[in-house]
Amino acid sequence: xxxxxxxxxxxxxxxxxxxxxxxxxxxxxxxxxxxxxxxxxxxxxxxxxxxxxxxxxxxxxxxxxxxxxxxxxxxxxxxxxxxxxxxxxxxxxxxxxxxxxxxxxxxxxxxxxxxxxxxxxxxxxxxxxxxxxxxxxxxxxxxxxxxxxxxxxxxxxxxxxxxxxxxxxxxxxxx
Amino acid sequence: xxxxxxxxxxxxxxxxxxxxxxxxxxxxxxxxxxxxxxxxxxxxxxxxxxxxxxxxxxxxxxxxxxxxxxxxxxxxxxxxxxxxxxxxxxxxxxxxxxxxxxxxxxxxxxxxxxxxxxxxxxxxxxxxxxxxxxxxxxxxxxxxxxxxxxxxxxxxxxxxxxxxxxxxxxxxxxxxxxxxxxxxxxxxxxxxxxxxxxxxxxxxxxxxxxxxxxxxxxxxxxxxxxxxxxxxxxxxxxxxxxxxxxxxxxxxxxxxxxxxxxxxxxxxxxxxxxxxxxxxxxxxxxxxxxxxxxxxxx
Numbered sequence: 352x353x354x355x356x357x358x359x360x361x362x363x364x365x366x367x368x369x370x371x372x373x374x375x376x377x378x379x380x381x382x383x384x385x386x387x388x389x390x391x392x393x394x395x396x397x398x399x400x401x402x403x404x405x406x407x408x409x410x411x412x413x414x415x416x417x418x419x420x421x422x423x424x425x426x427x428x429x430x431x432x433x434x435x436x437x438x439x440x441x442x443x444x445x446x447x448x449x450x451x452x453x454x455x456x457x458x459x460x461x462x463x464x465x466x467x468x469x470x471x472x473x474x475x476x477x478x479x480x481x482x483x484x485x486x487x488x489x490x491x492x493x494x495x496x497x498x499x500x501x502x503x504x505x506x507x508x509x510x511x512x513x514x515x516x517x518x519x520x521x522x523x524x525x526x
Numbered sequence: 527x528x529x530x531x532x533x534x535x536x537x538x539x540x541x542x543x544x545x546x547x548x549x550x551x552x553x554x555x556x557x558x559x560x561x562x563x564x565x566x567x568x569x570x571x572x573x574x575x576x577x578x579x580x581x582x583x584x585x586x587x588x589x590x591x592x593x594x595x596x597x598x599x600x601x602x603x604x605x606x607x608x609x610x611x612x613x614x615x616x617x618x619x620x621x622x623x624x625x626x627x628x629x630x631x632x633x634x635x636x637x638x639x640x641x642x643x644x645x646x647x648x649x650x651x652x653x654x655x656x657x658x659x660x661x662x663x664x665x666x667x668x669x670x671x672x673x674x675x676x677x678x679x680x681x682x683x684x685x686x687x688x689x690x691x692x693x694x695x696x697x698x699x700x701x702x703x704x705x706x707x708x709x710x711x712x713x714x715x716x717x718x719x720x721x722x723x724x725x726x727x728x729x730x731x732x733x734x735x736x737x738x739x740x741x742x743x744x745x746x747x748x749x750x751x752x753x754x755x756x757x758x759x760x761x762x763x764x765x766x767x768x769x770x771x772x773x774x775x776x777x778x779x780x781x782x783x784x785x786x787x788x789x790x791x792x793x794x795x796x797x798x799x800x801x802x803x804x805x806x807x808x809x810x811x812x813x814x815x816x817x818x819x820x821x822x823x824x
Contacts, residue, residue, distance in 0.1 A: 360726045498712065
């Protein structure tokens with residue numbers, strides 16, 4: 352049987368269901384910590400960056416450091432775990448980056464992915480509705496997750512985010 | 527929470543995602559973390575071997591050295607290259623893994639450092655894959671497996687999950703996805719004109735689906751919008767407002783065949799059927815399935 356026979360096709364009038372608003376929560380903080388540093392203990396080490404530190408991070412990484420507040424954890428046995436957010440053109444991604452004591456990337460995990468169109472992603476109020484959700488992320492996920500075929504957005508912003516966090520560790524997280 | 531019975535395909539699985547292959551690779555499966563890690567490791571291995579951007583990859587080494595003499599590559603790189611060359615032969619160059627210099631000219635790919643200048647006449651016919659995965663280029667050229675390696679990576683991740691005894695799951699590398707198991711997974715296809723909308727919802731069961739479209743990979747070139755999708759014979763970019771989805775038994779096939787359908791349209795029907803595949807083309811005129819189906823009431 353032709354597999355497309357069972358497709359639900361939305362007519363050219365473009366009344367398809369929105370993908371915008373598509374959101375997936377992958378991991379909460381504890382799960383991301385275990386995924387990158389299995390079995391390691393974590394000590395919260397939140398940090399407020401100074402204007403000089405932000406400037407130094409930007410100079411090293413070539414990427415703008417927006418936030419002053421850094422959600423960082425010190426890893427038992429050495430290294431750092433940082434939770435951060437990156438903004439793309441249409442997407443808002445929360446990611447976790449593990450950095451070894453010697454300043455190399457141990458692992459990167461996507462914690463949350465939110466997609467929208469029409470500029471909402473630049474609106475702090477739109478983003479604020481998701482902040483803090485990661486902490487309470489369920490192990491199993493919502494029923495309305497969409498599986499999408501069709502190029503997702505490039506991971507360039509995530510790559511830049513990781514670069515920025517490496518610079519942040521070198522500038523502001525020591526020991 | 528996992529619902530009792532029957533489990534909806536995307537409600538009962540843990541999901542993980544990592545930035546790999548220049549996109550987000552997502553895995554959904556009811557599997558322990560160690561199995562997720564191994565499945566991602568397979569994708570990482572494909573990236574390490576076949577990345578065009580990484581100077582340390584086998585592919586980059588080929589581009590630097592294979593025009594001077596044979597270079598041995600790993601079984602995986604050999605397998606993907608064999609599939610790419612077979613499809614190039616079968617399509618008489620519509621699918622051509624040597625179009626990279628054109629993509630560099632259009633601004634989609636960076637130049638390769640330390641490689642001899644590519645010969646403008648070079649095509650897939652100048653790539654020799656001999657026994658024991660020895661590769662030689664007859665002229666300096668740029669091999670690029672982006673149109674097929676992503677699908678191969680999805681297949682390898684699925685293989686890891688299945689070998690670990692996972693009954694059902696999905697691996698999705700930026701829209702090139704494969705599902706396995708007995709349940710159907712609803713898959714949304716983005717509208718090529720409005721990628722924030724779904725143009726079609728398709729149930730997929732034990733199959734792969736890949737979509738190629740221009741919405742997130744288009745640039746202005748010589749006064750018009752172009753995509754990174756080229757017809758290998760003419761090296762001309764294809765319509766940026768069209769989307770092609772292919773359903774096939776493997777993600778490698780689905781991924782590679784989207785480019786062929788893009789270039790050939792309905793003329794790709796025989797080829798698709800030979801591979802147990804079919805396609806859905808979306809453009810400003812509407813929908814077209816290849817092979818055709820009766821018009822679907824909407």
